Amino acid sequence: MIKNSGLQNNRPARLDDLLRAAVARLHAAGAPDPVRDTRILARWAVNLSAAAMAAEPDQGVSPEAAARFEAAVAAREARRPVSHIVGGREFYGRWFEVDGHVLDPRPESETLVEAALAELPQSQPRRVLDLGVGSGCLLLSVLAERPASSGLGVDQSVEALAVAQRNAAALGLAARAALRQGDWLSGVDERFNVILCNPPYISETEFQELTPEVSRYEPLAALTPGGDGLSAYRTVIPGLAEVLSPGGAALFEVGRGQAEAVAEMLSEAGFASRQLPDLNGVARVVRGTR
Numbered sequence: 096m097i098k099n100s101g102l103q104n105n106r107p108a109r110l111d112d113l114l115r116a117a118v119a120r121l122h123a124a125g126a127p128d129p130v131r132d133t134r135i136l137a138r139w140a141v142n143l144s145a146a147a148m149a150a151e152p153d154q155g156v157s158p159e160a161a162a163r164f165e166a167a168v169a170a171r172e173a174r175r176p177v178s179h180i181v182g183g184r185e186f187y188g189r190w191f192e193v194d195g196h197v198l199d200p201r202p203e204s205e206t207l208v209e210a211a212l213a214e215l216p217q218s219q220p221r222r223v224l225d226l227g228v229g230s231g232c233l234l235l236s237v238l239a240e241r242p243a244s245s246g247l248g249v250d251q252s253v254e255a256l257a258v259a260q261r262n263a264a265a266l267g268l269a270a271r272a273a274l275r276q277g278d279w280l281s282g283v284d285e286r287f288n289v290i291l292c293n294p295p296y297i298s299e300t301e302f303q304e305l306t307p308e309v310s311r312y313e314p315l316a317a318l319t320p321g322g323d324g325l326s327a328y329r330t331v332i333p334g335l336a337e338v339l340s341p342g343g344a345a346l347f348e349v350g351r352g353q354a355e356a357v358a359e360m361l362s363e364a365g366f367a368s369r370q371l372p373d374l375n376g377v378a379r380v381v382r383g384t385r
């Protein structure tokens with residue numbers, strides 16, 4: 096059934112009517128940012144740029160586009176993430192395919208990309224390892240910015256690796272990004288200049304407080320290892336010395352309040368560490384060096 100579509104009296108729906116009704120519905124459904132979501136869904140469903148929408152806000156919308164928009168709004172009312180509805184999201188200036196098998200790339204993870212780029216010269220070949228590659232957003236963003244470098248992405252999930260592979264191909268990076276199924280460092284027998292790792296780090300307690308977008312639609316194995324959320328760091332850090340090149344850096348994304356614990360683990364493994372803040376000032380990346 097098409098609700099609030101503006102199709103009454105056989106007149107074409109008007110864009111501004113559709114947008115207003117959608118914002119009200121998403122607001123009532125508890126979506127955190129109904130205006131932003133409505134704009135993204137409308138641009139996708141009606142296939143218009145933001146400028147074209149702003150230039151003619153009362154333009155007519157074809158019945159097909161109105162129906163597509165209605166389905167998208169209904170999915171968002173059920174708190175399906177916007178990225179799953181439109182098939183992807185932008186991360187570090189590039190488009191990444193995203194589905195229910197991968198973590199929806201988070202803006203704060205761009206801090207990890209920035210930190211990696213600071214370690215990598217523009218035009219000398221370097222090797223980058225991404226542990227828990229997911230959609231590939233970290234490894235592929237770094238390789239896109241550093242054309243002489245190449246890397247390996249590891250994930251336990253074959254479904255996630257398939258998404259990463261499609262993203263690598265779409266970005267023209269497949270030749271420089273190898274992808275492999277594996278359990279963290281097991282089977283990795285090469286040294287890397289930069290090691291990136293954004294593991295599942297949500298604790299069991301925090302998991303209870305997640306929004307429906309996250310807890311219903313994102314893969315559990317990408318979100319939480321259970322317990323205090325730190326088990327992946329406990330597994331990876333003791334093996335780092337075997338895979339990090341001399342002068343290299345290991346960069347870990349951490350959850351709020353976890354940086355000290357991860358710095359401590361690095362210190363026990365013989366690494367010096369530094370904490371780097373995200374744009375909100377939260378210690379988001381811990382950098383370990385020998």
Ligand SMILES: C[S@@+](CC[C@H](N)C(=O)[O-])C[C@H]1O[C@@H](n2cnc3c(N)ncnc32)[C@H](O)[C@@H]1O
Binds near residue numbers: 197295296
């Ligand atoms: C938080 S997500 C990060 C995804 C992506 N790197 C990003 O930053 O958006 C963690 C990823 O680690 C993967 N993972 C979980 N346990 C793993 C394990 N034991 N070995 C390898 N990958 C694992 C999950 O499948 C998931 O893709």
